[in-house]
Amino acid sequence: MAQRKIALACNVCGSRNYTLAANPNRTERLEIKKFCKFCGEHTLHRETR
Incomplete structure (x- = not known):
């Protein structure tokens, strides 16, 4: 089973x-x-789904 990955997006430029x-x-x-x-x-980088 493959691991799910998440991305971190920059709050300033996206x-x-x-x-x-x-x-x-x-x-x-x-x-x-x-x-x-x-x-x-x-x-600041925030988790995206």
């Missing part, structure tokens, strides 16, 4: 920069500050 394996135990959407290569700075 680009989907990162992918992670989905965790079924997490009930809320993941929010992490990561570097966005399109914005050129660290911004």
